Amino acid sequence: MENKNEQQAKVEMNNEEPQKPTIKRRTILKAMAGVPVLGVFGLELAGKMAYDNEKSNRIVKELGLENLQAPTVIKSSSNKKDLLRIGIIGYGNRAVTLVNGLGYLHPDDEKRRRANGSLKDWLAQENVNAEITGICDVFDLHAENGLATARNPTRPGGGVSANLPVKRYRSYQEMLDDKEIDAVMIATPDHHHAPISTAAAKAGKHVYCEKSVAHSEEQLFELYNTIKESKIVYQLGHQIPQSVIFEQAKEIIKKNLLGKISLVETTTNRNSAEGAWIRNLDSKGNPKPGDEKTIDWAQWLGHAPKVPFSLDRYYNWTKFFDYDLGLIGQLFTHEFDAINQLLRIGIPKSAVSSGGIYYWKDNRDMADVLQCAFEYPDRELTLLYSATLANSRSRGRVFMGHDASMELGSTITLTADADSTRYKKQIASGLINPSQPMASFNPNSGKVDAITSATQKYYASRGLINTTINGRPVDLTYLHIKEWIDCIRNGGTTSANIERAFEEGVTCLMAHKSYVEKRRVEWDHVNKKIV
Amino acid sequence: MYTPIQRYALVVLRMLIGWHILFEGFSKLLASNWSSLGFLRESKWLLSGFSHWIISHPGVLQAVDFLNTWGLIAIGLGLILGLFTRVAAISGAILLFTYYLNNPPLIGLEYSVPTEGSYLIVSKTLIEAVALVLLAVFPSGLFAGLDLLVNKYWNRNHKKEE
Numbered sequence: 249m250e251n252k253n254e255q256q257a258k259v260e261m262n263n264e265e266p267q268k269p270t271i272k273r274r275t276i277l278k279a280m281a282g283v284p285v286l287g288v289f290g291l292e293l294a295g296k297m298a299y300d301n302e303k304s305n306r307i308v309k310e311l312g313l314e315n316l317q318a319p320t321v322i323k324s325s326s327n328k329k330d331l332l333r334i335g336i337i338g339y340g341n342r343a344v345t346l347v348n349g350l351g352y353l354h355p356d357d358e359k360r361r362r363a364n365g366s367l368k369d370w371l372a373q374e375n376v377n378a379e380i381t382g383i384c385d386v387f388d389l390h391a392e393n394g395l396a397t398a399r400n401p402t403r404p405g406g407g408v409s410a411n412l413p414v415k416r417y418r419s420y421q422e423m424l425d426d427k428e429i430d431a432v433m434i435a436t437p438d439h440h441h442a443p444i445s446t447a448a449a450k451a452g453k454h455v456y457c458e459k460s461v462a463h464s465e466e467q468l469f470e471l472y473n474t475i476k477e478s479k480i481v482y483q484l485g486h487q488i489p490q491s492v493i494f495e496q497a498k499e500i501i502k503k504n505l506l507g508k509i510s511l512v513e514t515t516t517n518r519n520s521a522e523g524a525w526i527r528n529l530d531s532k533g534n535p536k537p538g539d540e541k542t543i544d545w546a547q548w549l550g551h552a553p554k555v556p557f558s559l560d561r562y563y564n565w566t567k568f569f570d571y572d573l574g575l576i577g578q579l580f581t582h583e584f585d586a587i588n589q590l591l592r593i594g595i596p597k598s599a600v601s602s603g604g605i606y607y608w609k610d611n612r613d614m615a616d617v618l619q620c621a622f623e624y625p626d627r628e629l630t631l632l633y634s635a636t637l638a639n640s641r642s643r644g645r646v647f648m649g650h651d652a653s654m655e656l657g658s659t660i661t662l663t664a665d666a667d668s669t670r671y672k673k674q675i676a677s678g679l680i681n682p683s684q685p686m687a688s689f690n691p692n693s694g695k696v697d698a699i700t701s702a703t704q705k706y707y708a709s710r711g712l713i714n715t716t717i718n719g720r721p722v723d724l725t726y727l728h729i730k731e732w733i734d735c736i737r738n739g740g741t742t743s744a745n746i747e748r749a750f751e752e753g754v755t756c757l758m759a760h761k762s763y764v765e766k767r768r769v770e771w772d773h774v775n776k777k778i779v
Numbered sequence: 780m781y782t783p784i785q786r787y788a789l790v791v792l793r794m795l796i797g798w799h800i801l802f803e804g805f806s807k808l809l810a811s812n813w814s815s816l817g818f819l820r821e822s823k824w825l826l827s828g829f830s831h832w833i834i835s836h837p838g839v840l841q842a843v844d845f846l847n848t849w850g851l852i853a854i855g856l857g858l859i860l861g862l863f864t865r866v867a868a869i870s871g872a873i874l875l876f877t878y879y880l881n882n883p884p885l886i887g888l889e890y891s892v893p894t895e896g897s898y899l900i901v902s903k904t905l906i907e908a909v910a911l912v913l914l915a916v917f918p919s920g921l922f923a924g925l926d927l928l929v930n931k932y933w934n935r936n937h938k939k940e941e
Contacts (some may be wrong), residue, residue, distance in 0.1 A: 275927055275928075276922055276928070278922070278923045279861075279923070279926075279927040279928045280925075280926060281790065281861065281924060282794065282797075282859045282860035282862075282923070282924055282925070283860065285794050285797075285798070285859050286856070286859050289798055289801060289802075289859065293805055295804070297809060318884060365836070366845050485920075559887070702905035758878050
């Protein structure tokens with residue numbers, strides 16, 4: 249055999265023209281040395297892919313997650329482009345974000361965004377075809393900012409400004425009396441939310457109101473009854489459930505992958521003066537502007553107790569129970585809504601709050617360390633809220649079931665319980681490892697991923713990936729506003745409608761009452777009263 | 780000029796490094812949501828400014844991800860097959876040295892991702908980079924590799940022109 253080949257090679261060599269250098273067989277063999285190595289590599293790679301795929305598919309199938317796809321498009325609004333004239337009541341920081349979602353930018357912000365490259369993402373947002381025609385703020389400086397923004401003709405999504413005149417209103421009553429306003433967005437301090445929302449509904453204006461919903465039981469009941477009797481569209485400002493992963497979370501709950509959920513734990517973790525609502529100084533440490541001449545103090549106070557003008561109260565109103573419910577009103581509201589949208593738990597049977605002012609020892613009323621426990625005996629479930637303003641360790645939002653836990657943040661991580669009944673076999677066979685997440689959903693990858701490699705596990709747990717639709721960052725507030733406007737034009741129910749708002753309002757007021765009165769409070773659902 | 784054992788040792792080293800780099804490339808290609816974002820975010824020392832500039836520009840980040848993945852695959856193929864070995868080895872050394880400079884185990888630099896070994900200044904990445912320099916300065920593609928054919932072909936054409 250060898251000899252024959254060599255002979256053949258010799259023959260071939262002899263056939264070649266004599267002046268050409270020849271390539272010996274031995275040289276070719278040496279040249280090809282890498283080919284078999286590459287062949288083995290290919291086989292091994294295919295084997296590894298098949299193994300990973302099979303493992304991932306098995307977990308995905310076991311969990312019934314095959315059809316859990318991320319939405320890749322935002323549902324376009326209808327063609328109805330009838331004019332919607334919007335008035336903004338309260339033009340502080342939050343209003344700036346709201347009008348950005350509505351399709352408005354202050355000229356300075358536009359310049360800044362153009363310079364840092366973030367204008368493109370904003371311009372890609374769909375234009376919701378709403379015109380801001382009124383601004384109401386008790387502080388001249390804020391009102392001026394609002395007017396300048398409303399008059400800037402730049403619109404996202406190729407929209408064109410209708411160039412309507414923009415009016416400044418000195419009071420919200422004046423704005424609500426005006427027939428030229430169809431809807432209002434309310435971003436005032438919290439003690440005004442319910443009274444203004446109620447008055448707006450009575451005047452037939454649609455309402456988008458920031459949380460919290462109401463500052464007292466009387467306000468809440470009056471608001472609820474007024475909205476129920478009116479035909480307006482009400483939306484409370486909770487944008488978190490607009491995140492694309494929320495639909496997946498709903499499916500996970502619906503498919504009962506967690507088993508019986510008996511504990512939901514949600515947290516607030518902050519550790520800065522800004523985070524503790526000390527906001528009367530600018531970034532350079534200088535006092536922010538404002539005095540009695542430029543701020544209509546009597547109107548700012550509204551029905552709150554009369555006190556002398558104070559920039560501390562004006563900028564740091566969250567610290568005082570006269571204007572707000574503290575952590576409960578500012579942050580637990582968002583947590584409650586996120587959980588209520590998923591589990592529909594509604595109003596708890598009882599609430600117990602405890603905490604104190606342990607770190608930010610200024611003139612505040614609100615606790616800076618706070619725990620609230622809510623009991624749902626009918627649902628056989630406890631909701632626990634734990635908040636601190638003196639430590640920012642991320643503690644997440646976790647739904648704990650007999651079979652698995654789900655951590656819901658900017659990503660979803662699903663981890664089986666070591667003593668789960670449902671996953672007992674898979675845990676025994678090694679398919680599911682209870683000390684590691686068994687699946688994660690990450691809006692960037694566009695699909696459910698049973699986790700296979702250590703790196704992926706690491707990124708999933710740290711939430712390094714943004715919430716995106718089709719690879720483009722999308723503003724959640726914009727989606728929430730868009731839902732409200734679509735409902736105004738086409739009918740339908742908003743996600744944070746008055747029923748959800750009422751449940752949230754009662755829950756928050758129960759927690760607050762418990763903290764203030766240092767006792768366990770209950771909801772009397774027959775007489776509709778907190779006792 | 781070289782003893783057979785010297786030749787074999789270099790070729791084996793080249794193929795092992797090629798295998799490793801090729802699989803690094805493929806594993807990034809196959810992980811649909813892989814991005815260098817996490818690695819670059821952790822960047823410390825000399826290149827941290829540059830890395831943070833990359834991640835703050837989504838277009839640049841995408842380009843870096845693409846070039847990194849396909850660069851690794853090309854280098855891996857070159858090393859295993861012994862094709863354009865010197866170019867592959869030098870590019871690989873530069874790439875690995877860039878990784879090293881982004882997270883060198885220097886005293887005082889702390890990373891949130893734990894390393895899989897214990898390193899002080901010298902890490903496996905640095906050793907692999909230097910091993911590639913070694914391969915680049917020896918004609919290992921001519922010991923065993925497609926460079927033999929490339930070389931022959933080139934020489935033949937060269938002679939014709941003369």
